[in-house]
Amino acid sequence: xxxxxxxxxxxxxxxxxxxxxxxxxxxxxxxxxxxxxxxxxxxxxxxxxxxxxxxxxxxxxxxxxxxxxxxxxxxxxxxxxxxxx
Amino acid sequence: xxxxxxxxxxxxxxxxxxxxxxxxxxxxxxxxxxxxxxxxxxxxxxxxxxxxxxxxxxxxxxxxxxxxxxxxxxxxxxxxxxxxxxxxxxxxxxxxxxxxxxxxxxxxxxxxxxxxxxxxxxxxxxxxxxxxxxxxxxxxxxxxxxxxxxxxxxxxxxxxxxxxxxxxxxxxxxxxxxxxxxxxxxxxxxxxxxxxxxxxxxxxxxxxxxxxxxxxxxxxxxxxxxxxxxxxxxxxxxxxxxxxxxxxxxxxxxxxxxxxxxxxxxxxxxxxxxxxxxxxxxxxxxxxxxxxxxxxxxxxxxxxxxxxxxxxxxxxxxxxxxxxxxxxxxxxxxxxxxxxxxxxxxxxxxxxxxxxxxxxxxxxxxxxxxxxxxxxxxxxxxxxxxxxxxxxxxxxxxxxxxxxxxxxxxxxxxxxxxxxxxxxxxxxxxxxxxxxxxxxxxxxxxxxxxxxx
Numbered sequence: 001x002x003x004x005x006x007x008x009x010x011x012x013x014x015x016x017x018x019x020x021x022x023x024x025x026x027x028x029x030x031x032x033x034x035x036x037x038x039x040x041x042x043x044x045x046x047x048x049x050x051x052x053x054x055x056x057x058x059x060x061x062x063x064x065x066x067x068x069x070x071x072x073x074x075x076x077x078x079x080x081x082x083x084x085x
Numbered sequence: 086x087x088x089x090x091x092x093x094x095x096x097x098x099x100x101x102x103x104x105x106x107x108x109x110x111x112x113x114x115x116x117x118x119x120x121x122x123x124x125x126x127x128x129x130x131x132x133x134x135x136x137x138x139x140x141x142x143x144x145x146x147x148x149x150x151x152x153x154x155x156x157x158x159x160x161x162x163x164x165x166x167x168x169x170x171x172x173x174x175x176x177x178x179x180x181x182x183x184x185x186x187x188x189x190x191x192x193x194x195x196x197x198x199x200x201x202x203x204x205x206x207x208x209x210x211x212x213x214x215x216x217x218x219x220x221x222x223x224x225x226x227x228x229x230x231x232x233x234x235x236x237x238x239x240x241x242x243x244x245x246x247x248x249x250x251x252x253x254x255x256x257x258x259x260x261x262x263x264x265x266x267x268x269x270x271x272x273x274x275x276x277x278x279x280x281x282x283x284x285x286x287x288x289x290x291x292x293x294x295x296x297x298x299x300x301x302x303x304x305x306x307x308x309x310x311x312x313x314x315x316x317x318x319x320x321x322x323x324x325x326x327x328x329x330x331x332x333x334x335x336x337x338x339x340x341x342x343x344x345x346x347x348x349x350x351x352x353x354x355x356x357x358x359x360x361x362x363x364x365x366x367x368x369x370x371x372x373x374x375x376x377x378x379x380x381x382x383x384x385x386x387x388x389x390x391x392x393x394x395x396x397x398x399x400x401x402x403x404x405x406x407x408x409x410x411x412x413x414x415x416x417x418x419x420x421x422x423x424x425x426x427x428x429x430x431x432x433x434x435x436x437x438x439x440x441x442x443x444x445x446x447x448x449x450x451x452x453x454x455x456x457x458x459x460x461x462x463x464x465x466x467x468x469x470x471x472x473x474x475x476x477x478x479x480x481x482x483x484x485x486x487x488x489x490x491x492x493x494x495x496x497x498x499x500x501x502x503x504x505x506x507x508x509x510x511x512x513x514x515x516x517x518x519x520x521x522x523x524x525x526x527x528x529x530x531x532x533x534x535x536x537x538x
Contacts, residue, residue, distance in 0.1 A: 017503075018512060038445060039512055042476035046517040057475035 003052075003080060004073045010047050011069065014040050027070030054079035086235055087152030087212045088273055092116045095276050104298060105141040105281040106290070112276065115145055121206035127180065127199055128207045129153055134178035134196065136160040136169060138186015140260050140281040142201040144269060146182050147260075149205045151235060152212035158230060158405075159261040161220050162284050163529040166192040168220075168227055175230045175406025176218050218405055219263055221358045229408060231358050231401035239270050240383055240399035241362030248275035249325070255280035255295050257305035257313075262530050263358040264330045268304050277302075284529055289318045296321025306331040306531035307338045311466045314341050315488065322346075328365075330354040332532055333434040335456040336371040343369055359412060360421045361399030371456075372425075372433035387418070392438060393425050394418040424450060440535055442470065444513040445477030451535065454516065457509045458483055461502050463491030468525050468533050472518060480517035486525055495521055 001009070008025050015022040020035035031041070049055045056079040066072040092098065098113040133154040137143050143159070150157050158176035160169055169188050173181070173196060181187075181196045182204040190198070217238060220228035254272040258265030260281065272279035280298045282291050292313060295303065303324050305313065310329060313319055327342055327349045334353035342351050355363040355373065363386060366373045378386050384397035396418045404412050413419055424435040436452035443449075451469035458467040465486045472482035485502065492498060499519045506515045526534040 017507065038476055042445070042474045042480050043517050045476055046472065046474055046480050050518060055475065058473075 003076055006051060007048070007069065007073050007076060010044055010051075011036065014043050014047070018043075025069060027068060027073070029069045030067055031069060031072070048076060052076060052080060052083075054083055086239070087209075088235065088270075089116055089148050089152060089208070090212060092148070092273060092276055098276060101276055101278045103141065103144055103279050103281070104294075105139060106283040106286050106294065107139075108141065110141070112278070115148060115205070119206060120208045121203065124199065124203045124207035125153065125209065128182075128204060129209060130155050130213070131179045132156040132158070132177050134158050134160060134173050134176055134181040134193075135261070136173075136181055136187045136193070137184045137201050138162075139184075139283060140265075142184050142186070143261055144279070144281065145205040146201050147269070148273070149207050150182070151215050151217075153207055153209040154215050155213070156216045156218060156232075158218035159220065159266070160188070161228075161261045161529065162259050164188075164220070164228070170194055171227060171406075172220060172230055175408075177405075216402075219261075219266065219358050219401075229410075230405040231412065232403050232405050233361075233401050235270075237361060237399050237402070238266065239274060240397065241267070241356070241365075242271055242274055244274055248277045249301070251299070252277040252302055253280065253298060253300045254278070255282070255298070255300040255303045257282055257291070257303075257309035258331070258531055259284065259529060264304060264306070264354075264356060264530075267330075267354075267356065267362065268302075268328075271302075288312050288316050292316055292318040292321050296323070300324060302326040302328070304328040304330065307334050308332060308466065308527050308533055309531045310338055310342060312527075314345060315465060319345060324349050327351045328354060330356050331530065333436065333452050333456070334371060335459055337456070337460045339369055339371060355393075355423075357421055357423075359401050360395045360419050361397060361401065363393075363395050363397075363421075370431070372428075372431045375427060375430050375432055378432070385418075388425060388427075388432070389420075391424050391426065391435075393421045393423045395421060442479055442481060444474075444479055444481065447511075447513045449481055449514045454481060454483065454506070454510060454514055457506050458485060458502060458516075461505045463488050463498065464502070466525060466533075468535070469516065470535065474517070477513075481514060483516040483519045484522045484525060485519055486522055 011025055018040050022034055045057055056075045066075050101112040103110050103112055131154055135146050169192050181193050181198045182201055183198050184201045217233045218230045254268050256265045256268040260266050260269040280295055280300050307329055327346055352365045352367045354365045364377050387394045400419050401412055422438045424438055425432045426435055436450035440451050441448045454469040455467045465488045467483050467485045469483045471479035474480045502519050528534055
């Protein structure tokens, strides 16, 4: 599964578990415009760390905060590249 | 009341014994053995640190020193050297009773020592009241020393009733901890026989020994009992009375013990080093009836800001040593730091106020989550703690020990545990992650080690 597919799958899984109604997940989707709340987000970050070993949020500044799902995928992509380097 | 005088006056010591993993001694011999004036002179009126290796030595010394020493400070087992030094200093110890299994001499910073064999031959001609000092269980940080009187320590024990014939006590706990000391004192005030545990002894060996000695009354923490329930040697045990204390007794462990010992009285006691024995519940249900709140013989219990407060002669008198902290508030109450929640006519324990996990400002008691996880089929025990999280500060993380029959598919079990928690807990209390471990560390006091709690 690609990183993008993993992020999409986890967002969908967490939303389902937390009983949040989500629009179709796309790169352009702005996460905070949906019911995906801070707890969902916290769970997503924890699970992505479990899956990839990376926690890009702990080492970035607020200006880099991902707005869209695509931003989030890119963030994990960069972290994966750094890990590989 | 002086322990040795009481034992001598009680009579009927014939056939009673004190045993550990090495030896079995006649109680009569310990109480009325040979006396040595030099030992008496060395210890009379002194503040004494009791720092021996095993519990047999501790028991002999406690019987000899109550009524003789001005203060008797009990050093619990497996304590770090710096904590032993701190206890010696807080107790203002003048002499140390020790043995080969005790702390290294350099730990004690020049304190004069007397061997436990010599100390056991001391006896007061004119007994005095000895102040007892017990270390808090110190699951977090350095232990504090709490001063008690023997009257207070035995305040929860029915001293008028003769023990049931054939009573033999035992405790998974060390008798130098509050819970274990209660069992030691119950046995001595009975009087009845007592089987001592040993820190290095496998649970299986202890259970076999306890069974062979015909133990009828036995105390352990819920964590001790969970271990025992996983042991094939559990069937050696046929207790009349099973007591739990020291941790929250959840419904799961109470039900499991009921199933294992259908004929036994099963009691969970609420007690702490600071607050003494609060109450004992025997209805097989977790928590305690709301009717216990209020004033009863010898004890007052109240709830303030979700925390249990007790006022009674059984509580500790004060902290010893260089602490600015007052044990007892001006109105005489002790804040136990134990959080409770009323549900209908029953109060349930939520855990220690200090163990709170903060998930984005919402509080989570680890024990509340553990209680839910522990009832999931196949789960033996669990530990819940904070996992740092960049979004909410922390999320809930659970470490789970599975029983051998739990099944192989770990990913499916993990999902099932989280799914099990979801309808039973608020969203922020549901574990964000579950990891499986072979075992969880338990302190020498029998409690789960809560790192960073």
